[in-house]
Amino acid sequence: xxxxxxxxxxxxxxxxxxxxxxxxxxxxxxxxxxxxxxxxxxxxxxxxxxxxxxxxxxxxxxxxxxxxxxxxxxxxxxxxxxxxxxxxxxxxxxxxxxxxxxxxxxxxxxxxxxxxxxxxxxxxxxxxxxxxxxxxxxxxxxxxxxxxxxxxxxxxxxxxxxxxxxxxxxxxxxxxxxxxxxxxxxxxxxxxxxxxxxxxxxxxxxxxxxxxxxxxxxxxxxxxxxxxxxxxxxxxxxxxxxxxxxx
Ligand SMILES: Nc1ncnc2c1ncn2[C@@H]1O[C@H](COP(=O)(O)OP(=O)(O)O)[C@@H](O)[C@H]1O
Ligand SMILES: [Mg+2]
Numbered sequence: 486x487x488x489x490x491x492x493x494x495x496x497x498x499x500x501x502x503x504x505x506x507x508x509x510x511x512x513x514x515x516x517x518x519x520x521x522x523x524x525x526x527x528x529x530x531x532x533x534x535x536x537x538x539x540x541x542x543x544x545x546x547x548x549x550x551x552x553x554x555x556x557x558x559x560x561x562x563x564x565x566x567x568x569x570x571x572x573x574x575x576x577x578x579x580x581x582x583x584x585x586x587x588x589x590x591x592x593x594x595x596x597x598x599x600x601x602x603x604x605x606x607x608x609x610x611x612x613x614x615x616x617x618x619x620x621x622x623x624x625x626x627x628x629x630x631x632x633x634x635x636x637x638x639x640x641x642x643x644x645x646x647x648x649x650x651x652x653x654x655x656x657x658x659x660x661x662x663x664x665x666x667x668x669x670x671x672x673x674x675x676x677x678x679x680x681x682x683x684x685x686x687x688x689x690x691x692x693x694x695x696x697x698x699x700x701x702x703x704x705x706x707x708x709x710x711x712x713x714x715x716x717x718x719x720x721x722x723x724x725x726x727x728x729x730x731x732x
Pocket of ligand 2: 532533534650
């Protein structure tokens, strides 16, 4: 059974003038447990909007999304957000120490008895950051380190599913590579990833399957190999080697 299952999902929102706009139109795809799944497609096609529906940052207008066989609307919201972690696109860290940032989600849930420092250190270790960063202000970190703190924070609630919105788009190749390796390590430990990415080389390297979203619709779902063997689609999406669709 799919761990995340989009069935004919529609999303409408109102624009600034109060006019209804269709952001997702009949989007369906199924993510098997334990895979890295990618969403790709042009800017504005609805990828971030689709991710936000999975842990109910927004609600869809029609269709269904199932997590582990249960529709997201039927999940207890706290359980859903422990099951599904979201690593946001922008550096979502707040001013403060690495430790405060890493423990943020746990504090919201009333972390009391456990040893805060040991918990934070354990999370830093999972993302390959040294213990001496614990009390550092996040402002002083590099982009790659910040993104690892961001990932550590997402891991704090031990989610089975991790949503990532362009986790490497602002990173240099070495830092991006570190994040990709972490995704692969965590995936081998059983975590399922849904990753928005513009980078088709990245998708080829780490994703087992992907969906291409265009104008709110899924225009392809399959493996990266199948994607690249579809010449028309590849031509449509690629803009030279290692292309990004929209930058
Ligand atoms: N809160 C909102 N209200 C109205 N329109 C929105 C809102 N958020 C996003 N959109 C529109 O929805 C479309 C999809 O946006 P988004 O999901 O961010 O695309 P992507 O992540 O693929 O770049 C865009 O046309 C965007 O302008
Ligand atoms: Mg986006």
